Amino acid sequence: MSWLVVSALLFTIGAYGVLSRRTAILVFLSIELMLNAANLALIAFARQWGSLDAQVVTLFVIAIAAAEVAVGLGLIVAIFRRRETTGVDELRGLRG
Amino acid sequence: MQETVLLPLIILLPLLGFAVLGLWGRRLPEPVPGVVASALVLGSLLLGLVLLGQGGARWAVEDWIPGVPLSFVLDNLSGLMVMVVAGVGFLIHVYAIGYMHSDPGFSRFFSYFNLFIAAMLVLVLGDSLPVVFIGWEGVGLASYLLIGFWYTERVNADSARKAFIVNRIGDLGFLLGMGVLWAHFGTLSISELRELIAPEGEFAVGINVAAVSLAAFLLFIGAIGKSAQVPLMVWLPDAMAGPTPVSALIHAATMVTAGVYLLCRNSFLYFDLPDVSFWVVLIGMLTALYGALCAFGQTDIKRIVAYSTLSQLGYMFVAAGVGAYWVAMFHVLTHAFFKALLFMSSGAVIHALGGEQDVRKMGGMWNYLPQTRIHGLVGALALGGLPLLSGFWSKDAILAASYEYSALLWFVMLITAALTALYSMRWFVLVFMGKYRGHEHPHESPAVMTWPNHVLTLGSLFAGFVGLPYVVQSENLLEPWLNKAIVHHEHEKLPVLDEWALILVSAVVALGALYYGYRFFQAEAAGRLPAWFTRFQEASLRSFYADDVYNALLVRPLKSLAKILFDADGGLLGGFWWLGSATGNLGALLARLETGYLRFYAAGLLIAAVLLVLVGVIR
Numbered sequence: 001m002s003w004l005v006v007s008a009l010l011f012t013i014g015a016y017g018v019l020s021r022r023t024a025i026l027v028f029l030s031i032e033l034m035l036n037a038a039n040l041a042l043i044a045f046a047r048q049w050g051s052l053d054a055q056v057v058t059l060f061v062i063a064i065a066a067a068e069v070a071v072g073l074g075l076i077v078a079i080f081r082r083r084e085t086t087g088v089d090e091l092r093g094l095r096g
Numbered sequence: 097m098q099e100t101v102l103l104p105l106i107i108l109l110p111l112l113g114f115a116v117l118g119l120w121g122r123r124l125p126e127p128v129p130g131v132v133a134s135a136l137v138l139g140s141l142l143l144g145l146v147l148l149g150q151g152g153a154r155w156a157v158e159d160w161i162p163g164v165p166l167s168f169v170l171d172n173l174s175g176l177m178v179m180v181v182a183g184v185g186f187l188i189h190v191y192a193i194g195y196m197h198s199d200p201g202f203s204r205f206f207s208y209f210n211l212f213i214a215a216m217l218v219l220v221l222g223d224s225l226p227v228v229f230i231g232w233e234g235v236g237l238a239s240y241l242l243i244g245f246w247y248t249e250r251v252n253a254d255s256a257r258k259a260f261i262v263n264r265i266g267d268l269g270f271l272l273g274m275g276v277l278w279a280h281f282g283t284l285s286i287s288e289l290r291e292l293i294a295p296e297g298e299f300a301v302g303i304n305v306a307a308v309s310l311a312a313f314l315l316f317i318g319a320i321g322k323s324a325q326v327p328l329m330v331w332l333p334d335a336m337a338g339p340t341p342v343s344a345l346i347h348a349a350t351m352v353t354a355g356v357y358l359l360c361r362n363s364f365l366y367f368d369l370p371d372v373s374f375w376v377v378l379i380g381m382l383t384a385l386y387g388a389l390c391a392f393g394q395t396d397i398k399r400i401v402a403y404s405t406l407s408q409l410g411y412m413f414v415a416a417g418v419g420a421y422w423v424a425m426f427h428v429l430t431h432a433f434f435k436a437l438l439f440m441s442s443g444a445v446i447h448a449l450g451g452e453q454d455v456r457k458m459g460g461m462w463n464y465l466p467q468t469r470i471h472g473l474v475g476a477l478a479l480g481g482l483p484l485l486s487g488f489w490s491k492d493a494i495l496a497a498s499y500e501y502s503a504l505l506w507f508v509m510l511i512t513a514a515l516t517a518l519y520s521m522r523w524f525v526l527v528f529m530g531k532y533r534g535h536e537h538p539h540e541s542p543a544v545m546t547w548p549n550h551v552l553t554l555g556s557l558f559a560g561f562v563g564l565p566y567v568v569q570s571e572n573l574l575e576p577w578l579n580k581a582i583v584h585h586e587h588e589k590l591p592v593l594d595e596w597a598l599i600l601v602s603a604v605v606a607l608g609a610l611y612y613g614y615r616f617f618q619a620e621a622a623g624r625l626p627a628w629f630t631r632f633q634e635a636s637l638r639s640f641y642a643d644d645v646y647n648a649l650l651v652r653p654l655k656s657l658a659k660i661l662f663d664a665d666g667g668l669l670g671g672f673w674w675l676g677s678a679t680g681n682l683g684a685l686l687a688r689l690e691t692g693y694l695r696f697y698a699a700g701l702l703i704a705a706v707l708l709v710l711v712g713v714i715r
Contacts, residue, residue: 015702019695027694092692 121203212238266321273314323355340443380413393636433555489560521613
């Protein structure tokens with residue numbers, strides 16, 4: 001049960017980070033935090049129910065997260081090269 | 097009478113000019129379009145004279161439309177009109193080369209002018225009513241284009257539209273008349289109709305007189321529109337908005353006489369219909385009197401002449417109504433000369449004064465314009481009916497013919513003749529006599545403008561001698577020549593004494609009125625007029641409120657109807673517009689959600705996820 005509490009805490013901290021940070025790097029970091037909170041919750045449930053399925057899913061998530069980090073950081077570098085900033089508030093080009 | 101393909105060539109020459117000048121005229125340097133146009137009209141005139149000298153001509157495409165041949169005929173009646181249209185038309189073309197000098201629309205003007213001549217020749221030469229109608233509409237179009245020639249001024253464009261719309265009313269009569277004839281006789285060829293209706297110079301046995309009367313009356317309505325007779329006269333004075341050569345050619349010499357020509361060409365319908373002819377006489381008499389009275393108050397030099405045209409057209413209708421068709425055509429001929437001359441001398445004066453048209457700012461031109469003063473004098477005297485001038489002989493013939501019809505009619509026409517002499521002197525005195533009241537530097541027109549006027553002056557002086565009364569010349573030139581082409585009743589000549597008495601009376605009246613007018617209107621030039629006359633002039637200037645009556649009775653109700661319909665339309669459209677804008681507003685509202693801030697979207701996602709979870713837990 002305490003695992004789930006830690007997971008929820010991690011998720012909340014991550015969500016807060018996504019909403020409050022200005023630079024894309026930190027927003028990205030916070031997303032990783034939320035992702036790992038979800039992983040932790042999955043592991044906790046796997047342990048509780050004695051099922052390996054959730055552990056397999058977690059492994060998948062970690063693998064995909066690694067790829068996602070590569071893509072995400074690549075995007076951020078590309079944006080920085082182009083705009084000289086990574087502040088998410090300044091990236092409003094798609095406003096309706 | 098020969099079949100020849102040369103006949104349509106008379107029409108095609110000016111039509112060619114219209115096409116060539118209309119397409120490429122702008123590339124030609126200035127005098128060239130005018131010279132080309134004039135030469136083509138001269139070609140038409142010469143060709144027409146040659147064919148007429150060979151005894152006339154006809155040309156037809158049978159079964160153009162079943163029952164309607166595309167046929168043209170050049171007989172003595174249409175021959176006279178070809179001479180007037182192409183002859184006077186040629187002179188006015190030459191004059192216009194000078195008058196339209198350095199106008200930006202120089203070639204456009206001559207292209208329209210040639211279009212007019214072509215359409216008028218179609219009207220004159222056509223031997224089936226639909227062909228005549230094509231010409232009829234063609235001259236209407238050319239008239240519209242030329243009245244509104246200086247179309248950047250709103251008043252000119254309005255006048256052009258007014259002429260076109262008022263003419264539509266008459267044209268409807270023409271169309272309905274054709275419909276009646278078609279329904280009863282199955283043909284619209286004029287010569288065939290003549291064979292069917294009046295083969296031996298009187299109505300054929302068993303003819304439906306009621307139908308013929310109806311058709312004749314409807315065609316007469318068409319003539320009323322084109323010739324600006326009383327109920328439909330309002331367009332002609334406003335038509336003076338066009339350049340002066342246009343007024344001379346279209347609104348004096350040729351187009352407005354088309355109604356008279358139509359009556360004469362179809363005289364086989366009218367000659368034995370006293371009821372319909374009575375209406376022709378009545379309308380003509382009213383127009384003659386009305387036009388004469390209106391001419392007294394006008395201050396625009398061209399509008400004075402325009403109202404005199406109205407009045408003289410009334411004379412022609414009276415002549416046609418009393419059955420003296422050749423007299424009507426005689427007056428068309430002399431009127432073409434002296435009225436074109438009056439307009440073109442007015443044009444020369446306007447030209448000399450740099451565009452000034454107000455007679456109150458003229459006067460004294462006698463000292464400035466040594467040639468135009470002769471033209472103006474001869475024109476005014478011929479219009480006023482000075483004995484031995486052309487206008488005297490033709491007007492006298494009309495007076496004699498109306499005396500045979502009824503003494504009352506003769507008396508009214510005599511009064512009108514006196515009025516004519518008075519206002520023609522008013523025109524002359526205000527323009528040429530006294531002291532110059534303006535501030536321009538008047539200068540005589542160039543030779544290209546004075547020479548056509550010289551020729552017209554000769555015509556105004558001597559054209560009357562082709563139609564002398566029988567007591568002067570037992571058989572004049574015009575009457576037997578024209579009567580070959582016209583169906584009419586032979587009637588007793590007046591006794592010699594009566595005829596002489598009529599000539600004498602009209603000569604005395606004309607002389608007296610001319611002299612009195614000459615004296616009287618010098619007072620107007622000096623601004624000393626009796627009060628009653630000033631009041632009369634105020635009403636006359638507004639043409640006795642004819643336009644106001646039309647505005648109150650027709651134009652304003654129609655305009656308010658149009659406004660109601662427009663508003664209703666707008667209301668309906670507004671409903672749709674409101675619906676559309678409501679959707680648009682909703683969209684705009686939603687679009688404001690798209691802030692572009694990443695954190696805003698992320699928060700939205702989070703809140704939605706939390707809400708979803710909550711909903712799941714609560715359930």
